[in-house]
Amino acid sequence: MLVETQTPRPVQTLPTYADVEAAAARIASYVHRTPVVTSASLDRAAGTSLFFKCENLQRVGAFKMRGAANAVWSLTDDEARRGVVTHSSGNHGAAVARAATQRGIPSWVVMPDNAPKAKRRAVEEMGATVVACEPTLAAREATAARLLAETGALLLHPYADPRVIAGQGTAARELLEEVPDVDLVVTPVGGGGLLAGTAIATAALAPHAEIWGAEPSGADDARRSLAAGRVVPVDSPRTVADGLRATIGELPLAILLAHGARIAAVDDAATLAAMRLFWERTKLVVEPSAAVPIAALLARAISADGRRVGVIVSGGNLDLPDALFALS
């Protein structure tokens, strides 16, 4: 649904697994069914059996395509022709831009001016108008509010929207169809949309599995919020995981509380080491945010010893260093 404020009040009826199934049908022709990969050497390093759902191989390079496609294609024609505004550090923006372009409607994406250049370029290539702002929640909201007033478009929130959450849940649905007997499912957690959708799908398809989110210790608002039972923002999140700086939304938090989700936090050094190991062993490019759950498993911040773990690998978009591709 379309929310006209940063966090919807009062919290709506929580989305259900039926919403995830409806989303899967709605977006089937707009998303890839991504592969699940394994790595014997990462299994040895983590002491577990890991099943990586490769959303870095998703369209626009991230799971965000799922939620954005579900939200954009859920609009009525009257709603759709107004166009959509969103704010995003990158992947959600590219996904909304792509979905809007496919539906033939305009889109505007508010991006912090410290977003990776590769992500900004992707949003523009997908057909959106990018509007830069300072990298604060206040600047994002003010810029989005101005755009909404100027354009008459609808706000499509990156994670506090039940249609976005239901769409994100389709990744776990596919993973659990392919690997039904997991003991844990782990995703990164920023605003909480992916983890909330994953919790809904996992509770339906693998009800005995634990649901874990992993976040940077410099942006551990999800851990604090689950402990407090209410949103506890981190004022100045500090992490290389540019996709995980957002504060968890009230709607995702309510879903995580309802499903007993747990949160692990790891520092950026562990995340970057895990990212390197993942690149080297799987030959798959993942962005720092996607490496956070892998780091949490390698560091035993999530105890999964000898168990079967489904991991949503959230995305693969980052600025590759020019030096890597330069003639020496």
Place this chain on the structure above:
Amino acid sequence: MLVETQTPRPVQTLPTYADVEAAAARIASYVHRTPVVTSASLDRAAGTSLFFKCENLQRVGAFKMRGAANAVWSLTDDEARRGVVTHSSGNHGAAVARAATQRGIPSWVVMPDNAPKAKRRAVEEMGATVVACEPTLAAREATAARLLAETGALLLHPYADPRVIAGQGTAARELLEEVPDVDLVVTPVGGGGLLAGTAIATAALAPHAEIWGAEPSGADDARRSLAAGRVVPVDSPRTVADGLRATIGELPLAILLAHGARIAAVDDAATLAAMRLFWERTKLVVEPSAAVPIAALLARAISADGRRVGVIVSGGNLDLPDALFALS
């Protein structure tokens, strides 16, 4: 078979598709059946339909596992217990080491001292003894000869061995089983083992398809050799494609001549740009050597306009820059 000299004389009976089929059966439990991936944006950039056979996702990160496994498991028990010696810039060495360790026999790998550190580490991790030498053919051969004398082991040549060539041909066999209707098949060409094996498999399974090799313009011995009908070495090969610095062998050359293979050459700047584009669009890590055919297609050095092209993506092993994984 085991060759006791750099290039076997006289050239033996050329390996046939029956040898490729026998190799496929022999190595089935030691190699991955790698995926074939496509990319709409790379298709647009190349003006073709590209089918990438991802041998960067092969065990040890390169197609070399196929030929090494076939050669090592073709040895009689009496031969095998002597152990094996090879020389390699990296991937073949790691593959021989792995196959030897799996068979329970010792291995020694002569490596140039400018090989990527990641490749040297991989060879050691697989259980071989690494012996460094200067990066010249003469030093490689002298060091290998000394090791053969000292150890009594057998030489397993990286590309001038029919069993290695037959093993390499199993990659194209899998590709053509999955995508039978290609118009061209393209591989990188260094010593020529992959291209020769690919030629044999393609002639059997897609007899109308053109067979192309792509090599760096700074190491274009294959182009010169095919034109001359005999091995024409490049004295000081200069290229970032560390896997393609070897001089084509007589046996691979004979096979390429028999199958009418053609060669395209591209400069390193084009290779590095293609490597970057491939990483960005597919999220797959490929090494410079593997990007050479992609560069040749993007540059139209191979004319494939509107046609269907099978590309063997040869490997994904390279030194990743520390800066990419460092806290800033």
